[in-house]
Amino acid sequence: xxxxxxxxxxxxxxxxxxxxxxxxxAFSNTPNYIRIPKGFKLKIWSMSVDGAACDVDIKVSRDGGxxxxxxxxxxxxxxxxxxIEKKSRPISIISSKSDNDYxxxxxxxxxxAETHITMIIEITDN
Amino acid sequence: MGNESxxxxxxxxxxxxxLCLIVPAHEKILMFRVVQRKNKGFEKILYGPLPYSTGVVxxxxxxxxxxxxxxxxxxxxxxGDRAEGLENLRADLLGDIFYIPVDMVDMLFDVHxxxxxxxxxxxxxxxxxxxxxxxxxxxxxxxxxxxxxNGDIRYVVLPNxxxxxxxxxxxxxxxxxxxxxxxANYKVQNVEDEAKAEEVLRKGNxxxxxxxxxxxxxxxxxxxxxxxxxxxxxxxNARW
Numbered sequence: 001x002x003x004x005x006x007x008x009x010x011x012x013x014x015x016x017x018x019x020x021x022x023x024x025x026a027f028s029n030t031p032n033y034i035r036i037p038k039g040f041k042l043k044i045w046s047m048s049v050d051g052a053a054c055d056v057d058i059k060v061s062r063d064g065g066x067x068x069x070x071x072x073x074x075x076x077x078x079x080x081x082x083x084i085e086k087k088s089r090p091i092s093i094i095s096s097k098s099d100n101d102y103x104x105x106x107x108x109x110x111x112x113a114e115t116h117i118t119m120i121i122e123i124t125d126n
Numbered sequence: 127m128g129n130e131s132x133x134x135x136x137x138x139x140x141x142x143x144x145l146c147l148i149v150p151a152h153e154k155i156l157m158f159r160v161v162q163r164k165n166k167g168f169e170k171i172l173y174g175p176l177p178y179s180t181g182v183v184x185x186x187x188x189x190x191x192x193x194x195x196x197x198x199x200x201x202x203x204x205x206g207d208r209a210e211g212l213e214n215l216r217a218d219l220l221g222d223i224f225y226i227p228v229d230m231v232d233m234l235f236d237v238h239x240x241x242x243x244x245x246x247x248x249x250x251x252x253x254x255x256x257x258x259x260x261x262x263x264x265x266x267x268x269x270x271x272x273x274x275x276n277g278d279i280r281y282v283v284l285p286n287x288x289x290x291x292x293x294x295x296x297x298x299x300x301x302x303x304x305x306x307x308x309x310a311n312y313k314v315q316n317v318e319d320e321a322k323a324e325e326v327l328r329k330g331n332x333x334x335x336x337x338x339x340x341x342x343x344x345x346x347x348x349x350x351x352x353x354x355x356x357x358x359x360x361x362x363n364a365r366w
Contacts, residue, residue, distance in 0.1 A: 003243040027299040037245040037296035
């Protein structure tokens with residue numbers, strides 16, 4: 001069993017690096033990370049990057065957010081729209097084995113400008 | 127979903143068939159013949175958010191609180207998105223729509239809750255005041271990694287029993303919740319004869335389900351006193 005969520009976020013337009021604040025109609029807060037419930041997996045099924053040139057890093061912490069490791073980078077070369085989706089398999093899977101497994105999304109830009117990301121994620125126990 | 131001649135596609139017992147409840151607290155079984163399904167054909171309630179407040183369960187929090195529980199009330203006055211019409215129930219049912227008065231011994235509810243998000247953890251109180259989840263002798267509450275339900279919760283409501291829950295959100299997301307309820311309102315006859323019960327079980331004419339009742343509570347004991355508990359070993363030759 002699982003829950004699908006569509007998540008939207010954007011760069012702040014004024015900093016060349018930063019962490020996305022995540023918005024969704026599935027939840028009411030705007031966290032800058034997701035703590036995966038213990039025993040579940042977070043699957044990212046698709047990501048759309050729209051706007052100015054931008055690298056989007058998918059980052060994972062195993063220590064409750066103190067240290068993050070980048071597990072995937074999505075690169076938008078120039079102002080455009082980039083859709084990443086793999087047929088019948090997620091573009092990234094992060095498993096949670098403790099209460100300290102976090103996922104974060106960060107941006108890196110050469111010139112600060114507004115870029116939007118939209119993701120379909122799934123939180124699942126299989 | 128079990129034997130199709132005994133249960134329908136939703137897992138509810140067909141009229142004329144039997145419901146066998148294993149009662150762990152007594153190491154006995156209870157058997158009922160389902161005489162009638164009073165809500166046959168309209169088993170669904172689109173309940174809406176979990177009751178109380180906004181229905182949002184905050185991240186890393188306990189709902190309604192670490193010391194409180196939620197039942198299934200008819201409506202909550204602070205919110206307008208509850209199941210329309212339940213407010214017309216009798217006054218004594220407004221706080222728990224599946225409550226059965228103690229003297230209504232021929233009535234049971236078979237309840238299936240489908241709660242999203244699926245990852246929320248729910249611990250059950252059967253009845254309110256007595257948590258039932260655990261591992262061996264260790265009682266489990268919201269802060270344990272065992273003894274909880276995710277998403278789907280099935281239980282049978284005995285008379286005199288307020289079933290209640292406590293919910294924990296192990297993520298950091300303040301999630302909007304939704305609950306769809308499927309239920310069967312059974313008119314039942316208690317099977318008191320061991321030979322009859324053994325025959326029913328042997329022929330596979332019963333849906334067998336375990337009551338979430340491990341630790342005794344006086345309200346449930348009162349309800350059980352109106353029925354004949356039968357030996358657990360009648361299950362030995364049961365067709366499941």
